[in-house]
Amino acid sequence: MSATPTTEPDAGRDRGRMALEAFSRSWLFVFLLLLLAFFWLSTPSGTFLTSANLSQIALSTSEVVLLAIGETFVIVTAGIDLSIGGILFFAAVCGGKVMLELSGTNAQVTAGVYPHATRAVLLGIVVALAAGTFWGAINGALITRMRLPPFIVTLGTYGMTFGFGDLLSGGTYLGAPVPTSFSHNFGQGKGLGIYYPIWLALVVLIVAHVFFRYARFGRYTSAIGSNDEASRRAGIAVDRHIVKVYTLAGFLAGMAGVLDLAIYTNTTSVSHLTDNLNAISAVVLGGTSLFGGVGTVLLSAVGAFIPTVLTNGLVIKNVQPFWQEVAVGATIIFAVYLDQLRRRRGGEGR
Amino acid sequence: MTATATTPAASTSVIPTLEVRGMSKSFGSVQALIDVDFEVRDGEVMALVGDNGAGKSTLIKCIAGIHPADSGEIFFDGEPVTIHGPKDAVSLGIEVVYQDLALCDNLDVVQNMYLGREAHDQFQRLKEPVMEAKTAEVMKGLAVTTIKSIRQTVATLSGGQRQSVAVARAVLWNSRVVILDEPTAALGVAQTRQVLDLVARLAEQGLAVVLISHNLHDIFEVATRITVLRLGRSIAVYEREKTTQQEVVEAITAGTTSKVPGMARIAPEELT
Ligand SMILES: Nc1ncnc2c1ncn2[C@@H]1O[C@H](COP(=O)(O)OP(=O)(O)OP(=O)(O)O)[C@@H](O)[C@H]1O
Ligand SMILES: [Mg+2]
Numbered sequence: 147m148s149a150t151p152t153t154e155p156d157a158g159r160d161r162g163r164m165a166l167e168a169f170s171r172s173w174l175f176v177f178l179l180l181l182l183a184f185f186w187l188s189t190p191s192g193t194f195l196t197s198a199n200l201s202q203i204a205l206s207t208s209e210v211v212l213l214a215i216g217e218t219f220v221i222v223t224a225g226i227d228l229s230i231g232g233i234l235f236f237a238a239v240c241g242g243k244v245m246l247e248l249s250g251t252n253a254q255v256t257a258g259v260y261p262h263a264t265r266a267v268l269l270g271i272v273v274a275l276a277a278g279t280f281w282g283a284i285n286g287a288l289i290t291r292m293r294l295p296p297f298i299v300t301l302g303t304y305g306m307t308f309g310f311g312d313l314l315s316g317g318t319y320l321g322a323p324v325p326t327s328f329s330h331n332f333g334q335g336k337g338l339g340i341y342y343p344i345w346l347a348l349v350v351l352i353v354a355h356v357f358f359r360y361a362r363f364g365r366y367t368s369a370i371g372s373n374d375e376a377s378r379r380a381g382i383a384v385d386r387h388i389v390k391v392y393t394l395a396g397f398l399a400g401m402a403g404v405l406d407l408a409i410y411t412n413t414t415s416v417s418h419l420t421d422n423l424n425a426i427s428a429v430v431l432g433g434t435s436l437f438g439g440v441g442t443v444l445l446s447a448v449g450a451f452i453p454t455v456l457t458n459g460l461v462i463k464n465v466q467p468f469w470q471e472v473a474v475g476a477t478i479i480f481a482v483y484l485d486q487l488r489r490r491r492g493g494e495g496r
Numbered sequence: 497m498t499a500t501a502t503t504p505a506a507s508t509s510v511i512p513t514l515e516v517r518g519m520s521k522s523f524g525s526v527q528a529l530i531d532v533d534f535e536v537r538d539g540e541v542m543a544l545v546g547d548n549g550a551g552k553s554t555l556i557k558c559i560a561g562i563h564p565a566d567s568g569e570i571f572f573d574g575e576p577v578t579i580h581g582p583k584d585a586v587s588l589g590i591e592v593v594y595q596d597l598a599l600c601d602n603l604d605v606v607q608n609m610y611l612g613r614e615a616h617d618q619f620q621r622l623k624e625p626v627m628e629a630k631t632a633e634v635m636k637g638l639a640v641t642t643i644k645s646i647r648q649t650v651a652t653l654s655g656g657q658r659q660s661v662a663v664a665r666a667v668l669w670n671s672r673v674v675i676l677d678e679p680t681a682a683l684g685v686a687q688t689r690q691v692l693d694l695v696a697r698l699a700e701q702g703l704a705v706v707l708i709s710h711n712l713h714d715i716f717e718v719a720t721r722i723t724v725l726r727l728g729r730s731i732a733v734y735e736r737e738k739t740t741q742q743e744v745v746e747a748i749t750a751g752t753t754s755k756v757p758g759m760a761r762i763a764p765e766e767l768t
Pocket of ligand 2: 552553554595677
């Protein structure tokens, strides 16, 4: 068939679609810049846009970045992980408990003395990572073996991880802060002027990006999210890959739990109730489609700044920070609407 | 090999590239295949025809290792083989282009061509330039010229172009047997033309080609032989040059069976 008669309407539609594409790709940055500008202009000078405050924002974003990386892989498989906030908390409690148990006697620890801090911290880190990995693997196994929807499985493990975590911690903070040297040397420590947790998040981000973009792991993740049956027929071990992806998300949540202990020296469930919301919004704000198949790890990390910038700015403005949750909730809906719009436009080409 | 496979005399003396003997398969109470015999040889296009639900797709899925057959034997180049999964079929050189295509819409043409078999180095790094060059080469070899860029996502392609990608993927791997399940079902006249030419070209290149179609006109144009399935049984094999469309239609519907109540079947789109 000759292409000539169809070029006219196609060109118009293409232009519309390209504009939509361009907008949906760049609006996140525009939004973030507007947000920064807004807080800069509406707060007393020398409070918001200072290097100390921006470092603080980046530091508190590092956990969300780790969660969002794992969540990106999950969402690109057309799944969802609602449990990573709970896994983070559970892993932090387990790791923190081990650190407290091993670093000294009860009396020593409550007095702020940690005779065996190094050994205790290292083992605590291992335990936290293992705990996160374990729950991630549980998610993956339940989803693939029992053919349950990811939404339900991870909602269930969300409840279980928070429940078990609170059982272990007694529902409040751990009895004492974890060895302060951990925070001093790592969580609140800096290398080349940047907090170590930010370095860690950055390294993980780059590695994840490379594997997502340039290795088979990422290719299979997109393929499965795009068409799992086609992937199966192409010889990809779909179930095994899905287990790997959820396990990765759990492992990264465990790592975020370690950062939680390192930065804040303690942990409690209430401070992690909105982690899922923040991580998932970071991912969808970054343009990853909830329908699976398409996504970008790097942009999820950019999206991760939205919730923390909001919280930070609102606190400085002396506005109730709960508005952050409202705003993030609203933007998540907007971002998904945008994605749907794009899909509908894109779908016309078929 | 069999450059002259179109002449029946030459082909009868040849060992079939792929042969199925006595294959049966049931889904619960549905007997999809009953004691089916089937074969295809190098350089020929074997058409597989039958009414909706006759078992055509099921037969090829059993051959491709998607479904385990309940019983039956498969021979490749005369040797008995076992096919337990898609990988086994692929390693024998059997490639299937499914009725529902099975392409990943969000991936581009190159990514789809190499799906599951990506070229990579020892660091797991994908060799994009290699895959891109080979894709371009295969597309050129098959005279697929309408696709503007092999880096556009498959979602943006027309039906005929998608079909071409699926076929090209099947021949990328030095395959011996290419099976096409209703490749022209959703296509317009010009795009059907493209795909039929492509099918003929595959056979010319010496591949054993299996073509499933409901369109007898298309089949009589490109097929060498025709196998008829009816209600899960293989009931006849015709040589294209020695039969007529009339005869094949009668074999498909068995003349009188269409009058039997209960023969009206599920809408075609429910069957894959
Ligand atoms: N996965 C399955 N589960 C249960 N029954 C199935 C399955 N696949 C096929 N069948 C049944 O097996 C029979 C043969 O189906 P099949 O898809 O092989 O027919 P077909 O010849 O390809 O038909 P069409 O021309 O409509 O594609 C039908 O009765 C169908 O309902
Ligand atoms: Mg079929």
